[in-house]
Amino acid sequence: MERVKLSDDIEISRLVYGMWRLTDDPSHSTEATIAKLDACLEQGITTIDQANIYGAYTAEAEFGKALRESPGLRQQIEIVSKCDIVWPAGRFADHRVKHYDTSRAHIVACVEQSLRDLGTDYIDLLLIHRPDPLMDQEETGSTLDALIDQGKIKGAGVSNFRPWDIELLQSAMSHRLVTNQIELSLANHHPLVEGDVAHLQRHRCPIMAWSPLAGGELFENHSLNAALETVATRLGSIADAVAIAWLLAHPAKIVPVLGTNNIERIRKLHAATQISMDRETWFELYTAALGREVA
Ligand SMILES: NC(=O)c1ccc[n+]([C@@H]2O[C@H](COP(=O)([O-])OP(=O)(O)OC[C@H]3O[C@@H](n4cnc5c(N)ncnc54)[C@H](OP(=O)(O)O)[C@@H]3O)[C@@H](O)[C@H]2O)c1
Known part of the structure; x- marks a missing residue:
């Protein structure tokens, strides 16, 4: 890794x-x-x-x-x-x-x-x-x-x-x-546009992202979960790995901090690092998270 x-x-x-x-x-x-x-x-x-x-x-x-x-x-x-x-x-x-x-x-x-x-x-x-x-x-x-x-x-x-x-x-x-360890995920994406991520990126300071799956809430948001499943099927992966790969794809060097207690899920965490996410797929998930297309 x-x-x-x-x-x-x-x-x-x-x-x-x-x-x-x-x-x-x-x-x-x-x-x-x-x-x-x-x-x-x-x-x-x-x-x-x-x-x-x-x-x-x-x-x-x-x-x-x-x-x-x-x-x-x-x-x-x-x-x-x-x-x-x-x-x-x-x-x-x-x-x-x-x-x-x-x-x-x-x-x-x-x-x-x-x-x-x-x-x-x-x-x-x-x-x-x-x-x-x-x-x-x-x-x-x-x-x-x-x-x-x-x-x-x-x-x-x-x-x-x-x-x-x-x-x-x-x-x-x-x-x-x-580093600064902040809450960052598809459910809590505001730091991406409110200066927090930009400030750290400008200082070349890697960011640790806590609750990168929003404590599991990502999968309770119907449209977001559907988008994650769609992308996962297309990439031959799984929804939680796709949500983590969305963070890994950001140029600021975001380091997700994962918290599952489930040993089977722990064994599969590395799946996220095997996904290469293109710009349009990134925005596809961001759009689902926002609930609207970007302006
Ligand atoms: N700096 C801070 O202020 C701060 C605040 C909070 C957390 N943290 C750090 O961030 C770490 C991660 O936080 P987190 O536990 O909220 O992270 P997370 O990975 O977003 O959430 C893990 C939770 O989501 C559940 N979950 C549901 N579906 C899941 C799926 N498909 N895959 C994986 N998990 C799923 C897990 O349940 P199961 O256990 O049943 O899989 C677990 O309860 C913490 O352990 C801590 O080190 C830091």
Whole structure:
């Protein structure tokens, strides 16, 4: 599978597997997590997306159990994690209000906890999960720079940031922010025309697309699903692969972060990378997503 270079120190796979839903899986177990990781690795999907908040602050420890039980696995993968959301649950149960915290003390404590939960001594990529209206760019930026310099993270990026949020944080950092992870799919395509994608593309900054199948909602939109099926039949593929290929076809270097818990679906994720989508087919799907032809 193709690799995407984010910096001199970080390369990720063209498709990423996300663990937001890991602990929702009714058949969840360490063995099941290892089976999912094996299915990813067999296809060259080496990058795993996590966040400290997933599974109400338990998913990283669950992933860590799989890493501890599979010697050598850590060296074969890249781990993306995120922090700054404080949700009154689990280890943050004593808080009253859900909020964001981009202070030095909070970020450092989260990274240390993630490293313990994962059982690793570095995170490949740390993202600030959500833009914090109280972010002090000097404090947050110097904290991320220091974590990189200390080798606790190989690089830093952001998630759900608008272009001006990125500019603000980047202005106070010596290291480059290497990605923005945003919601992007045939159901959530507004960032393609509202400046978010253009801004990242202009800075040659690969984009990570979360919920690239809109959590399965794509297939509930009748006309969009029909268009996906039509294209899939024509290309000899399957509808979910076509929806992912629609993102891969964009010149901005969009890296879909997939979240299925279904092992059979995981085994077929690479099908998207085998599709070459021409411009007219791209617009055929965009038209179905818009519900009208372009102006
Ligand atoms: N940065 C952020 O703020 C943020 C926010 C949300 C998510 N994320 C990341 O993005 C990852 C992916 O999010 P997501 O899980 O919403 O992504 P997704 O791949 O768009 O959705 C997966 C969901 O769709 C369902 N689904 C229904 N039909 C499907 C089909 N034909 N093929 C595949 N899945 C189908 C899956 O069910 P089954 O399990 O039954 O297949 C699963 O519940 C997360 O794990 C997380 O790492 C990041």
